[in-house]
Amino acid sequence: MTELDLLYSEVEEDLRSAVRAVLADRCPPQAVLARCEGPEPYDTGLWRVLAEEVGVAGLPVPEALGGAGASLRESAVVLEELGRACAPTAFLGSAVLATTVLLAADASAELTALAAGERTATLVVALPTAPEAPFPLGVRATGTGELTGTVAWVADTPAVGLLIVPADGPAGPGLYAVEAAEATLTPRGSLDLTRPLADVCLTGAPGRLLIGPDRAEAVLRQALLTGAALLCSEQLGLAEWCLATTVAYLRERRQFGRVVGSFQALKHRLADLWLDIAGARAAARAAADALASGASDAAILVAVAASHCSDTAVRAAEEAVQLHGGIGMTWEHPVHLYLKRAKADQLALGTPGRHRAALAALVDLPAPGAVATPRVPHV
Amino acid sequence: MTTAEELRTRTADLLAAHDPAATEPLEFLRARFDAGLAWVHFPPGLGGLGAPRALQAVVDAELAAAGAPDNDPRRIGIGLGMAAPTVLRFGTEEQKQRFLRPLWTGEEVWCQLFSEPGAGSDLAALATRAVHEAGDAEGGGDGPGGHWTVDGQKVWTSSAHLARWAILLARTDPDVPKHQGISYFVCDMTDPGVDVRPLRQLTGEAEFNEVFLTGVRIPDAHRLGAVGEGWKIAQTTLNNERVAIGGHRTPREGGLIGLLADVWREQPGARTHELHQRLLQGWTDAEVLRLTAERLRQQLAVGQPGPEGAAAKLAFARLAQQLTGLEVELLAEEGLGYGDWTMSRPELVDFTGRDAGYRYLRAKGNSIEGGSSEILRNIIAERVLGLPAESRSDKDVPWKESAR
Ligand SMILES: Cc1cc2nc3c(=O)[nH]c(=O)nc-3n(C[C@H](O)[C@H](O)[C@H](O)COP(=O)(O)OP(=O)(O)OC[C@H]3O[C@@H](n4cnc5c(N)ncnc54)[C@H](O)[C@@H]3O)c2cc1C
Numbered sequence: 001m002t003e004l005d006l007l008y009s010e011v012e013e014d015l016r017s018a019v020r021a022v023l024a025d026r027c028p029p030q031a032v033l034a035r036c037e038g039p040e041p042y043d044t045g046l047w048r049v050l051a052e053e054v055g056v057a058g059l060p061v062p063e064a065l066g067g068a069g070a071s072l073r074e075s076a077v078v079l080e081e082l083g084r085a086c087a088p089t090a091f092l093g094s095a096v097l098a099t100t101v102l103l104a105a106d107a108s109a110e111l112t113a114l115a116a117g118e119r120t121a122t123l124v125v126a127l128p129t130a131p132e133a134p135f136p137l138g139v140r141a142t143g144t145g146e147l148t149g150t151v152a153w154v155a156d157t158p159a160v161g162l163l164i165v166p167a168d169g170p171a172g173p174g175l176y177a178v179e180a181a182e183a184t185l186t187p188r189g190s191l192d193l194t195r196p197l198a199d200v201c202l203t204g205a206p207g208r209l210l211i212g213p214d215r216a217e218a219v220l221r222q223a224l225l226t227g228a229a230l231l232c233s234e235q236l237g238l239a240e241w242c243l244a245t246t247v248a249y250l251r252e253r254r255q256f257g258r259v260v261g262s263f264q265a266l267k268h269r270l271a272d273l274w275l276d277i278a279g280a281r282a283a284a285r286a287a288a289d290a291l292a293s294g295a296s297d298a299a300i301l302v303a304v305a306a307s308h309c310s311d312t313a314v315r316a317a318e319e320a321v322q323l324h325g326g327i328g329m330t331w332e333h334p335v336h337l338y339l340k341r342a343k344a345d346q347l348a349l350g351t352p353g354r355h356r357a358a359l360a361a362l363v364d365l366p367a368p369g370a371v372a373t374p375r376v377p378h379v
Numbered sequence: 380m381t382t383a384e385e386l387r388t389r390t391a392d393l394l395a396a397h398d399p400a401a402t403e404p405l406e407f408l409r410a411r412f413d414a415g416l417a418w419v420h421f422p423p424g425l426g427g428l429g430a431p432r433a434l435q436a437v438v439d440a441e442l443a444a445a446g447a448p449d450n451d452p453r454r455i456g457i458g459l460g461m462a463a464p465t466v467l468r469f470g471t472e473e474q475k476q477r478f479l480r481p482l483w484t485g486e487e488v489w490c491q492l493f494s495e496p497g498a499g500s501d502l503a504a505l506a507t508r509a510v511h512e513a514g515d516a517e518g519g520g521d522g523p524g525g526h527w528t529v530d531g532q533k534v535w536t537s538s539a540h541l542a543r544w545a546i547l548l549a550r551t552d553p554d555v556p557k558h559q560g561i562s563y564f565v566c567d568m569t570d571p572g573v574d575v576r577p578l579r580q581l582t583g584e585a586e587f588n589e590v591f592l593t594g595v596r597i598p599d600a601h602r603l604g605a606v607g608e609g610w611k612i613a614q615t616t617l618n619n620e621r622v623a624i625g626g627h628r629t630p631r632e633g634g635l636i637g638l639l640a641d642v643w644r645e646q647p648g649a650r651t652h653e654l655h656q657r658l659l660q661g662w663t664d665a666e667v668l669r670l671t672a673e674r675l676r677q678q679l680a681v682g683q684p685g686p687e688g689a690a691a692k693l694a695f696a697r698l699a700q701q702l703t704g705l706e707v708e709l710l711a712e713e714g715l716g717y718g719d720w721t722m723s724r725p726e727l728v729d730f731t732g733r734d735a736g737y738r739y740l741r742a743k744g745n746s747i748e749g750g751s752s753e754i755l756r757n758i759i760a761e762r763v764l765g766l767p768a769e770s771r772s773d774k775d776v777p778w779k780e781s782a783r
């Protein structure tokens with residue numbers, strides 16, 4: 001087992017403050033709510049500020065290509081803040097999922113444009129796809145790179161410039177770059193108002209092979225694993241907001257002649273939630289650090305963090321709604337944005353149950369009747 | 380600042396000067412203490428080097444690899460986890476010099492005389508009295524500081540039957556509110572006024588005790604901190620206790636979850652889908668707790684544990700109860716057995732060396748000992764989250780006038 005650094009470095013805390021300041025300024029909950037109902041779900045102005053002033057769009061991109069040359073630990077900290085603000089940005093799809101593939105493909109021109117915030121990209125898979133899922137074969141590629149097929153429930157499509165499409169070609173699976181203008185994007189109604197979803201339809205769209213059959217499956221799995229790992233940090237930030245907001249409310253709200261937060265039944269529920277969040281923080285940091293350092297047990301730590309953080313975020317949001325009483329049920333109060341994001345995040349990139357099933361194989365705890373898998377050595 | 384490399388060199392020097400194979404274990408442990416490699420974050424001269432706490436792992440790994448004897452931390456857990464950090468922080472130079480070395484080597488076992496029949500969760504309500512008598516300059520009556528005479532009854536005292544010393548809370552001023560009139564002492568368990576009687580517990584054995592204190596004479600030099608400051612000092616002990624109980628360093632799949640995983644692998648016939656779900660949930664919970672405790676340790680690398688230390692203890696109790704209950708079910712028929720109900724006086728709580736039934740029963744204590752889970756939730760809610768405290772009618776009343 002690797003020695004993990006589970007704390008935040010000074011650089012990471014500085015990055016956090018910078019992101020938080022921008023979000024506080026441009027993305028208060030009421031603004032998020034208003035935007036979700038408008039025609040432009042993503043705040044492209046916010047994205048430009050985050051990309052140009054804070055440099056978040058190209059965190060793991062090498063400095064030579066205009067990125068920050070940072071590690072996934074820093075991206076995780078950004079996601080904590082985006083989760084805390086329930087911010088409508090394309091960070092997960094563009095700066096995490098698509099960027100992981102583009103880095104593996106050494107796609108310099110695309111990475112440069114992404115890091116500069118000039119374009120965004122997304123990975124064309126159904127958002128619920130788990131890292132260990134089989135390579136999706138819904139899109140067919142011809143030998144000359146024309147792509148045909150439909151992928152439903154794709155995230156981060158509004159205002160997207162570049163699509164990274166897994167497709168099955170004559171030589172086997174590949175990952176292709178397609179200009180979004182060549183595809184038909186049909187928005188879906190989405191449970192999570194702040195992360196719109198769409199169906200991507202390709203009919204003979206010209207694609208450029210980024211990763212060939214030799215590595216396509218492994219690179220896609222790595223991208224999904226990275227996404228699942230970093231989503232934990234978004235869930236952590238989201239859960240922390242729910243707890244802090246609820247505590248603040250219960251310290252003010254009075255019933256029965258006393259502050260509601262002085263009732264022990266509520267105090268104990270919040271203490272338990274705090275405990276789960278403390279666990280989520282440790283697990284999310286571990287997953288990010290393990291991926292950043294290329295630890296051999298990274299997949300185990302991601303499965304553990306993904307199942308724990310997903311459930312913790314949902315619980316935090318559900319408790320927040322309940323403990324706000326009637327106010328919590330209103331459209332005006334932003335807590336529903338967090339509930340919707342938390343529930344959608346629980347399905348994204350593998351449900352907790354799927355991650356635990358993956359874990360069962362990784363640590364050799366087979367289900368009844370399953371054939372025993374070779375034990376992964378714990379180093 | 381001491382680096383990992385320097386510690387490796389120092390450890391190598393210790394091993395070269397005291398070949399573990401040819402040295403008495405106790406002699407080796409004393410040499411290790413004197414070399415500052417006992418607890419590296421302690422100050423020089425007191426078994427440490429003032430190094431970051433996290434570097435202890437480096438030393439431990441090197442010594443384990445060399446087959447060096449250890450001080451069996453499980454047997455002396457109260458000394459290491461509770462007494463030592465408190466003596467270090469509040470003790471006089473003489474007290475530190477006298478107590479810390481034999482505490483660490485395990486020559487002297489410690490116990491904790493805090494709880495009383497009438498004061499458990501509400502520890503500050505304790506009634507054991509300590510009355511001061513002045514000494515004289517010539518050294519009579521224990522010298523110029525005089526001595527204290529202690530009378531009272533303590534209960535649930537783990538390891539009192541093995542202990543040489545105890546940390547003791549006693550009331551030194553009944554005329555002030557309950558938190559203010561308490562002082563903190565080191566009690567000599569061989570004093571003739573100390574009477575230790577076994578208390579059998581639901582596992583069948585007697586790991587803890589009732590302790591009757593009758594005219595116990597404690598020299599003033601064995602008082603820790605100022606008179607009346609005992610409650611404040613006890614917070615240090617209690618915060619450290621929680622970290623000691625919940626924050627141990629275990630490898631992945633170590634401890635209870637490891638036992639459970641082995642049963643799962645070895646007995647395919649016992650597997651059901653429902654148990655599989657609970658096993659995987661337990662596995663992830665155990666790993667999350669391991670990481671949480673590790674993160675706590677990294678935070679503690681500087682400074683004392685705060686109320687956050689309650690987290691690891693609370694999570695540990697919940698997990699231990701969940702896993703031990705699951706193990707009994709998983710073992711089916713075998714889970715119905717119980718090794719031995721004969722009353723015994725164990726030296727330590729042996730969670731992994733005993734059978735599943737014992738583990739299941741003993742784990743029930745995890746949410747009571749060292750502050751019950753209810754009290755820990757109160758602490759988190761009030762001191763971490765800042766929610767309002769319960770109204771406490773006895774907070775400002777002199778102790779002797781409070782309803783008990
Ligand atoms: C195995 C074991 C070993 C121990 N070893 C030691 C030792 O070595 N030294 C020592 O000094 N003590 C020791 N203890 C004592 C332990 O610290 C106390 O048992 C514990 O603090 C609880 O106190 P109590 O037993 O008086 O329970 P009580 O305080 O009477 O509590 C009864 C119940 O009420 C609940 N409760 C109490 N107050 C509140 C509140 N405000 N809000 C909500 N619920 C509340 C408690 O959680 C508990 O469920 C040990 C206990 C055990 C079980």
